[in-house]
Structures are given as structure tokens and as C-alpha cells.
Amino acid sequence: MSDRPAPLEYNRLWPMRLWLAGVFFFLYSPLITLIAFSFNDSKRNIVWRGFTLDYYRKLFNNDELMLAFANSLTIALVTTILSLVLGALAAIMLWRFRFPLKGVIEGTLSLPIVVPEICMGVAMLLFFSRVVPWPHDLPWPLSLGAIIIAHVSFCFPFVAMVVRARLASFNKEQEEAARDLGASDWQAFRDVLVPHMKPALIAGALLSFTLSLDDFVITFFTSGPNTVTFPVKVYSMVRFSVTPEVNAASTMLIVLTVALMALMMLGQRKSNSS
Amino acid sequence: MALEKQSRAAFWVTVLPPTLWIAVFFLIPLGIVWAYSFGHNEGLTGVAITGTFDNYIRAFDPLYLQIFGKSIAVAGLTTLLCLIIGFPVALAIVFANEKMRPLLLLLVMLPFWTNLLIRTYALIAVLRTEGFANWTLAWFWNQGSTLAALVGLQPFPAYQPLELLYNNFAVVVGLVYVHLPFMVLPLYAALDRLDKSLMEASLDLGAGHLRTLFSIVVPLALPGIVSGVIITFVPALGAYLTPDLLGGTDSQMIANVIERQFKRANDWPFGAALSFLLMYATFAAIALRAYLTRGQPADGHGI
Amino acid sequence: MDQLAQRTQDAAAHKPIISFRNIVKRFGSMTAVDNVSLDIMPGEFFALLGPSGCGKTTLLRMLAGFEVPTEGSVLIDGQDMGETPPNKRPVNMVFQSYAVFPHMNVADNVAYGLKIDGLPKDEIKARVQEALDLVQLGPLAARKPDQLSGGQRQRVALARALIKRPKVLLLDEPLSALDAKLREAMRFELSQLQQKVGITFIMVTHDQDEALAIASRIAVMHKGAIAQLGTPSDLYEFPASRFVADFIGSVNMFEGTLIKDGADEAVIACPDLAPYSVHLPHSAPGSAGASVWVAIRPEKLNLHKNASEPPAVPDCPPAHNVARGEIKEISYLGDSSIFHVQLSSGQLLRVSRPNRSRYEQEHFGWGDTVWVSWAGSSPVVLLS
Numbered sequence: 035m036s037d038r039p040a041p042l043e044y045n046r047l048w049p050m051r052l053w054l055a056g057v058f059f060f061l062y063s064p065l066i067t068l069i070a071f072s073f074n075d076s077k078r079n080i081v082w083r084g085f086t087l088d089y090y091r092k093l094f095n096n097d098e099l100m101l102a103f104a105n106s107l108t109i110a111l112v113t114t115i116l117s118l119v120l121g122a123l124a125a126i127m128l129w130r131f132r133f134p135l136k137g138v139i140e141g142t143l144s145l146p147i148v149v150p151e152i153c154m155g156v157a158m159l160l161f162f163s164r165v166v167p168w169p170h171d172l173p174w175p176l177s178l179g180a181i182i183i184a185h186v187s188f189c190f191p192f193v194a195m196v197v198r199a200r201l202a203s204f205n206k207e208q209e210e211a212a213r214d215l216g217a218s219d220w221q222a223f224r225d226v227l228v229p230h231m232k233p234a235l236i237a238g239a240l241l242s243f244t245l246s247l248d249d250f251v252i253t254f255f256t257s258g259p260n261t262v263t264f265p266v267k268v269y270s271m272v273r274f275s276v277t278p279e280v281n282a283a284s285t286m287l288i289v290l291t292v293a294l295m296a297l298m299m300l301g302q303r304k305s306n307s308s
Numbered sequence: 309m310a311l312e313k314q315s316r317a318a319f320w321v322t323v324l325p326p327t328l329w330i331a332v333f334f335l336i337p338l339g340i341v342w343a344y345s346f347g348h349n350e351g352l353t354g355v356a357i358t359g360t361f362d363n364y365i366r367a368f369d370p371l372y373l374q375i376f377g378k379s380i381a382v383a384g385l386t387t388l389l390c391l392i393i394g395f396p397v398a399l400a401i402v403f404a405n406e407k408m409r410p411l412l413l414l415l416v417m418l419p420f421w422t423n424l425l426i427r428t429y430a431l432i433a434v435l436r437t438e439g440f441a442n443w444t445l446a447w448f449w450n451q452g453s454t455l456a457a458l459v460g461l462q463p464f465p466a467y468q469p470l471e472l473l474y475n476n477f478a479v480v481v482g483l484v485y486v487h488l489p490f491m492v493l494p495l496y497a498a499l500d501r502l503d504k505s506l507m508e509a510s511l512d513l514g515a516g517h518l519r520t521l522f523s524i525v526v527p528l529a530l531p532g533i534v535s536g537v538i539i540t541f542v543p544a545l546g547a548y549l550t551p552d553l554l555g556g557t558d559s560q561m562i563a564n565v566i567e568r569q570f571k572r573a574n575d576w577p578f579g580a581a582l583s584f585l586l587m588y589a590t591f592a593a594i595a596l597r598a599y600l601t602r603g604q605p606a607d608g609h610g611i
Numbered sequence: 612m613d614q615l616a617q618r619t620q621d622a623a624a625h626k627p628i629i630s631f632r633n634i635v636k637r638f639g640s641m642t643a644v645d646n647v648s649l650d651i652m653p654g655e656f657f658a659l660l661g662p663s664g665c666g667k668t669t670l671l672r673m674l675a676g677f678e679v680p681t682e683g684s685v686l687i688d689g690q691d692m693g694e695t696p697p698n699k700r701p702v703n704m705v706f707q708s709y710a711v712f713p714h715m716n717v718a719d720n721v722a723y724g725l726k727i728d729g730l731p732k733d734e735i736k737a738r739v740q741e742a743l744d745l746v747q748l749g750p751l752a753a754r755k756p757d758q759l760s761g762g763q764r765q766r767v768a769l770a771r772a773l774i775k776r777p778k779v780l781l782l783d784e785p786l787s788a789l790d791a792k793l794r795e796a797m798r799f800e801l802s803q804l805q806q807k808v809g810i811t812f813i814m815v816t817h818d819q820d821e822a823l824a825i826a827s828r829i830a831v832m833h834k835g836a837i838a839q840l841g842t843p844s845d846l847y848e849f850p851a852s853r854f855v856a857d858f859i860g861s862v863n864m865f866e867g868t869l870i871k872d873g874a875d876e877a878v879i880a881c882p883d884l885a886p887y888s889v890h891l892p893h894s895a896p897g898s899a900g901a902s903v904w905v906a907i908r909p910e911k912l913n914l915h916k917n918a919s920e921p922p923a924v925p926d927c928p929p930a931h932n933v934a935r936g937e938i939k940e941i942s943y944l945g946d947s948s949i950f951h952v953q954l955s956s957g958q959l960l961r962v963s964r965p966n967r968s969r970y971e972q973e974h975f976g977w978g979d980t981v982w983v984s985w986a987g988s989s990p991v992v993l994l995s
Contacts, residue, residue: 045404064431160341165340508697514727
């Protein structure tokens with residue numbers, strides 16, 4: 035009797051639990067299978083033949099794949115830095131100032147979030163082939179410039195959105211208090227506003243890093259033969275066949291993403307508790 | 309706030325970089341696509357922008373209309389399935405206790421943060437002829453066959469693997485798989501905002517759970533449901549990777565046709581026109597959402 | 612008050628409309644309600660009173676069916692409600708937030724319960740009109756909830772619950788969302804309403820003034836259990852424990868030892884009052900030598916101007932029921948003044964004095980040394 039759920043405890047009803055279990059099975063079983071079979075000592079991906087790290091060894095000896103991985107990380111890193119600066123500036127602009135055409139600029143800044151990836155990819159393809167042809171023989175990492183520019187264009191509006199949401203909760207009296215106590219505009223910004231924005235900046239950084247690392251469609255249209263990123267490389271491998279090596283490569287990327295997620299959660303918890 | 313000299317400088321420092329970036333690296337590229345959509349091929353690589361509407365007229369050719377229609381149908385079916393699957397999930401998360409709720413939310417969001425390509429690949433591995441789905445079905449089939457033999461019936465014929473991949477079924481499964489979190493998160497935000505005592509009041513006044521769901525919860529969570537539907541529908545409509553990798557020859561969606569114009573058919577003006585038609589459809593959906601959810605507080609859910 | 616007491620007595624002759632039997636409710640490791648048994652009679656205006664977290668709301672929600680008791684049973688009109696879901700129970704609730712459906716107008720809100728019961732349209736219409744007239748909302752039937760004031764929303768919630776003609780109406784902190792003036796007015800209206808409809812009302816509140824003013828009987832709850840059950844005057848004049856004495860109204864409390872306990876006389880020595888002691892013209896609970904607490908309400912203390920001898924208290928031996936101290940602070944409240952008198956032991960005494968004349972407050976000033984006295988019938992002796 036004591037275990038009978040109250041009327042609104044829907045999550046404790048067994049059909050509901052079954053449903054949840056089913057949904058999570060649907061979401062996770064493919065991923066877990068993928069990870070498990072990256073350690074399977076068999077070319078065929080279906081029967082377990084014993085544990086091996088062979089495919090990871092092969093992966094690390096695969097120069098093309100490693101270069102693609104390095105490209106992806108470099109692009110994500112540079113994209114994150116640029117997006118953070120541009121996104122924070124955009125957020126402050128929209129939060130702080132009132133000016134003509136503000137609505138237009140605000141709308142335009144949210145466009146990259148909603149425009150279909152394929153359209154954005156096509157636009158970048160046209161831009162970098164017809165207007166500003168990006169030389170493909172530049173020394174690394176300058177050769178990645180076109181991809182980085184494309185990534186920043188769709189990443190920094192996300193950062194702006196996150197930072198702006200955070201700024202909305204800022205109590206302007208804090209800044210006035212700093213000014214009242216003798217701080218200049220710049221000092222008040224540095225000492226009061228930036229610390230307030232910090233959790234959003236961290237979240238925005240991780241968001242743009244993951245978005246950049248994950249992007250396939252837009253990169254697919256901007257990358258040349260010498261500037262292959264990890265997802266583009268995996269795409270060409272997937273088209274070819276399902277192999278444990280692809281599983282191993284995917285597992286590495288999943289682990290990286292989950293680690294980043296965990297970092298962000300920790301950061302948020304820390305900022306929530308303080 | 310008076311714009312003194314100092315804050316005037318601050319104004320330009322904050323306004324110029326993001327505005328210039330979005331203008332040069334986003335609006336101009338899109339503008340070129342738009343201009344191309346009114347042009348035609350000239351020679352091998354040249355494009356002459358002549359202001360012609362031919363590309364748009366061609367897009368209304370039954371062949372392409374059918375692909376548009378199919379894309380909308382597939383995206384719509386995906387959205388409907390996500391709503392049916394996701395609503396109970398969101399409801400369960402809202403009423404889970406304090407400890408379980410963040411965990412369940414994390415479980416919904418984690419795949420969302422995993423690379424789209426990898427998730428699609430994982431589905432291929434499960435759905436292909438020698439994949440896990442068929443393997444499991446074969447196991448059940450063989451068990452059933454053994455059981456039938458035990459009770460004296462004819463054993464079943466040998467198991468024929470189902471064609472689960474490279475067809476429309478696989479595309480819809482893939483799109484639902486990828487877009488489910490898009491639906492669950494706005495639904496969760498809307499249901500979480502709902503005052504639980506309204507549901508209690510309805511029960512108290514004699515309504516059953518279904519009645520409460522349809523006369524109280526759904527009308528009040530409607531803006532959130534609309535949000536979820538459109539947030540799911542828009543990316544599903546423009547999906548490229550899922551139909552490309554999971555679909556067969558007859559399950560190409562609009563994004564695949566666009567890609568083909570640019571990468572293979574080399575008909576950029578036509579591809580540009582199709583891109584803009586897709587974009588107009590997207591904007592229409594977003595405007596519809598803004599119209600249907602007007603006067604409601606903005607959704608606080610981050611992505 | 613007498614009328615209410617009379618009704619309560621009448622009710623006691625019938626069988627209870629609500630019975631809680633050995634109710635225990637645990638949330639995880641926390642015990643919200645700890646073995647509560649309670650009978651509520653038909654026609655009562657019953658209040659569950661206590662500080663937040665005392666389990667009063669949990670008890671009410673178990674009655675409505677929103678919480679399931681961990682142990683024990685709830686009976687409504689003699690029927691065990693064990694598995695009965697909220698929508699099948701013959702009780703209705705007015706929620707703390709009122710829970711007026713924001714997407715329905717006033718009339719639709721009120722009609723909701725009857726529509727679910729599948730009543731014919733004409734009857735629903737007539738009864739909605741009747742219910743709205745009862746709470747004086749007739750002209751606002753077509754309004755949406757966001758066009759109503761807090762008080763009007765509460766009336767909608769009342770009408771919506773009463774239209775179902777429940778056996779018991781449950782009110783969860785019904786007045787807490789209203790501002791002070793309106794709250795006073797609604798107290799009166801609620802008791803009027805209850806007399807008019809003749810339904811048993813059960814109210815949860817943390818506001819002791821509210822409970823005293825409206826309820827015919829009150830259960831004071833503390834840490835999941837009932838600390839005391841009684842009429843408002845019982846609770847105020849004869850509190851059973853220090854918790855009740857302190858929670859209901861304000862009180863001066865002294866720790867002491869019972870040094871003499873006769874049939875018609877008792878004396879208690881309190882270190883804080885030394886060299887004087889407390890004298891009662893009746894016997895005290897406990898036996899001689901027991902540790903007790905003496906509680907005296909501020910309005911039952913008298914102030915006297917300084918003199919070398921303590922003032923004489925009628926029917927009381929000299930040097931009893933008096934104390935001497937200095938006025939440390941005066942809070943002027945308009946209708947009365949509260950004097951904070953510090954005794955030589957350091958203890959502060961609160962003395963309340965009505966301002967009967969317009970110059971009353973001039974009689975005593977800050978820093979004055981004064982005598983305080985009280986009648987032998989004023990103190991309450993408490994063992995716990």
C-alpha cells in the first residue's frame with residue numbers, strides 16, 4: 035500500500051516506465067553496440083569473438099584519419115575562440131544598447147541558427163569558390179581558413195544566444211553599485227559584468243566546440259582534398275563499408291564529446307552553487 | 309542611457325565585429341545563392357545572372373514537386389512519431405523526483421551531443437541485413453520454429469532477413485532517432501512550467517487522467533507543443549545526411565537533390581533556386597510558430 | 612462564538628464525516644505525518660493549524676487523494692477511501708494558488724466539474740448561475756481569469772468546488788495569497804458562506820489569527836502529530852504544551868518548580884521572578900517538586916507605577932503574582948501598546964495594555980521602574 039504511486043506520479047506507473055525504458059533502449063542500443071564492437075576481434079560486426087585493441091592501433095597508424103582528426107580539433111579550437119569573442123560582443127550589443135535597425139540585426143543574427151544546413155553549405159561553397167577563392171595550397175593551418183570562417187558563422191550566434199540569456203538575469207544595480215563606488219565603465223564591465231557572464235561563456239565555448247567538431251554538411255561543401263575533417267573522412271569510410279575501424283574512430287569521438295559534456299555539467303554545477 | 313564619448317566607443321566596438329562578420333560571411337554568401345537562383349549556366353563554369361525565373365518554374369515540375377511533397381510528408385511523419393514517442397517521456401521527466409530528473413534529462417540530451425554522422429552510422433550497423441535487428445528477429449524466429457516443432461507443428465521456413473536499410477522506413481527511423489531530443493526538450497520545458505495544481509484541480513473536480521490530459525494539459529502546453537513540433541519539423545525537412553546514408557534510390561529528400569545539383573549535376577542556378585525554396589518553407593514554419601506562440605514567455609531551454 | 616460551540620456539540624452527536632485512522636506518511640526517510648487519528652464531524656468548520664512542514668497540507672492532500680498514506684486509512688462518511696482516486700472522492704478542494712484554469716472563462720471553470728459528470732446543459736447552466744450568485748460573481752461569468760483580481764479568482768475556485776455539492780470542502784491556505792485588508796473581509800465571508808451552504812469545511816492554515824477567527828474547532832499540528840485539538844478559546848486559554856502556548860498568540864514563559872500543590876492552592880517558584888513566586892487558587896498538574904513552566908498572556912498582566920511595596924493582588928497572599936522591572940521599550944500599536952519590562956533577572960516581560968483614552972500612553976515612559984501583577988487565574992501551568 036505504501037508503494038502505491040500518488041495520482042500525479044506518472045513516472046512511477048509501469049506502462050510509463052516500460053515506455054521510458056523502450057525509448058532509452060532505442061536511443062542507446064545502437065551507440066552501445068557501436069562502441070562494444072570497436073573492441074571485437076572480428077571483421078564481421080555481429081558476433082563477439084573476443085576483446086582486442088587492434089582497431090585502435092590501426093586507427094593510430096592511419097595517417098589520413100589522424101590528420102583529419104587534427105584538422106577537426108584545430109578548426110574547433112580556433113572556431114571556439116572567435117565565436118566566443120563575436121558572440122559575447124553581439125550579446126552585449128543587443129542587451130546594452132538601443133539603436134536604429136537593432137531589430138534587423140537581431141533577426142539576422144538568429145538566421146544562422148534556423149537556416150537549413152544544406153543552404154548554408156551551398157552558400158559557403160559559392161562564396162569560397164566564386165567570390166573569395168580560398169587557396170588550397172596554403173600552409174597548414176591557414177588552409178583550414180575557409181572551413182573555420184564557415185564554422186564561426188554558424189557557431190557564434192549560438193554563443194550570443196546563450197550569453198544573452200545569461201545577461202537577462204543580470205541586476206543592473208550591481209553595475210551601478212560598482213560605478214557608485216568609483217569604478218570606470220571599463221572597470222565595472224571587467225569586475226562585475228564579465229564574472230556574471232562567465233558560466234555562459236563556458237557553456238558557449240563548449241557548445242561551439244561541439245558544434246564545430248560535429249559538423250558534417252557545411253564542412254562537406256567547404257573542404258577541399260587537402261582539408262578533410264574527421265566527420266568528412268568518416269563519411270567516406272561509412273559510404274564504403276561498416277568496419278570495426280570506423281567503430282573505433284567513432285568511439286573516440288563519442289568519448290571526446292561525453293568528456294566535454296561532463297566538463298560543462300561540472301562548470302554549471304560550480305556556477306550554480308556559488 | 310546617455311551616449312557619452314566613452315560609451316560611444318564601446319558601442320562601436322561591440323556592434324561592428326559581429327555585424328560585419330554576419331554581413332560578409334553569411335549575408336553575402338546567401339545573397340550570391342539568391343542571385344544565382346535567377347541565372348543560368350553559361351559554358352562549363354560560368355553562370356549568367358539574367359533575372360530569369362526558369363529555375364523556379366522548373367522546381368514546380370512534377371518530378372521536383374513530388375520530392376518536395378515527399379520531404380514534407382517524411383518530415384511530418386517524423387515529427388508526429390517524435391511527438392507520440394516524446395510526450396510520455398517529457399511527462400515522466402516532469403514528474404520524476406529531484407534526483408532522477410537531471411539524470412533523465414541528461415540521458416535525453418547525450419545522444420543529441422553525439423556526432424550526427426556517428427549516430428547514423430550506428431543505425432546502419434544495427435539495421436543492415438546482417439545487423440543486430442535482423443539477428444535478433446532471426447533468433448526469435450528460430451526459437452519460434454523450435455517451439456512449433458516441439459508441439460508437433462511444421463517448423464517455420466528458414467528466416468529471410470528483412471530489408472530494413474536503404475528504404476523510406478530506414479529514413480524515418482533515422483530521422484526520429486536523430487530528432488527525438490528536439491521534441492522532448494521543448495515539451496519538457498512547457499510541461500514543467502505548467503502549474504501542477506491545475507491538473508490536481510481537474511482530478512479533484514472529477515475528471516479522469518485522459519480527460520485532464522486533453523482538456524487541461526494539452527491546451528495549456530500547446531505553445532510548447534507547437535514549438536516542439538516546429539523545432540523538430542524544420543531540421544527534419546532539411547535533413548541531408550540521414551536520407552543520404554539510410555535511404556534508397558527512391559527516398560531522396562530535397563536536401564539530397566540540392567546537393568546533387570552542386571556536386572554532380574553541376575546545375576548551380578537550379579540548386580540555388582531549390583535552396584531558397586527550402587529556406588522559404590523553413591521561414592514559413594518559423595513564422596507560424598511565432599504566430600501560434602505569441603504572447604507566451606520565450607522557451608528557456610538551451611540547446 | 613457560543614453559537615459555534617453549540618454547533619460543534621450538536622455535531623458530536625452524529626457520526627464523523629471524516630476519520631483519519633493511524634495515518635503515517637513518509638517521504639523517503641522523512642516522516643511528514645506521524646500516526647495521526649482524527650474525527651471531523653458534519654457541519655464543522657475545522658482548521659488544521661501549524662507552522663510550515665508540520666504535515667497539515669499532507670494530511671489535507673491525503674483526504675483529497677493526491678497523496679497516498681504510507682500506513683493507516685482515511686474514511687469519508689464511513690467509507691474507506693483506500694484505492695479511490697481523487698476524481699472519485701466526494702470532496703472538493705480550493706487550492707492555495709486557486710488553480711483556476713487560465714484557458715477557460717469564469718463560467719466554464721465553474722461548469723467544468725458538472726460537465727464531467729455529464730449533467731444536462733440546462734441544469735449546468737442553472738447551477739453555474741446559482742453558484743456564481745452565491746459568491747457574488749454573477750456579472751463576471753464571461754471574464755477570463757487573467758482579468759480577475761486575486762479575491763475574485765478565489766471566489767471562482769470556491770464556486771467551482773461548491774457546485775459539485777461535496778460532502779466536505781477542503782481549503783488549502785485559502786487566504787494566504789490575499790492582501791491584509793481583503794484577508795480580514797474574506798474571513799467573515801468564508802464563515803458566512805459555510806453557514807449558508809451547510810457543508811463541512813476543512814481549512815489548512817499557518818495563520819493562527821485566521822484559524823481562531825473562522826474555525827469552530829482546530830487541530831494544532833507539530834512535527835507531523837496533533838499537538839492539541841480543541842475550540843479556539845480552549846487553545847488560547849488552556850494550551851496543553853509550551854509549543855501550543857507559544858504558537859497561538861504571544862506568551863511570557865517562566866521555568867519553575869512546583870513547591871506546594873494543595874487541593875485549592877498551588878505555589879510555583881520561578882528563579883526569573885525571585886524573590887516573588889506564582890500563586891494559583893487551584894491545584895496544578897504534576898506533584899510537588901516537579902519542574903513546570905508557567906505561561907501568562909501579555910494582556911493578562913497589569914502595570915503599576917513604582918512604589919516601595921508590591922501592589923496587592925486580590926485573593927492572593929502578599930509577595931505573590933508580582934514582579935518589578937524597568938520599561939526597556941514601548942511598541943505603540945494604536946489600539947494598544949506593548950511594554951517590554953526587564954526584570955532584575957534579565958528576563959523580558961511583554962505586557963499589553965489597551966489605549967482606552969487618548970492620553971493612556973503617557974502614563975508610563977521609557978526607563979520607568981514599574982510593578983507588574985496578575986490575577987491567580989491568569990497563569991497556565993505546563994508540564995511539557
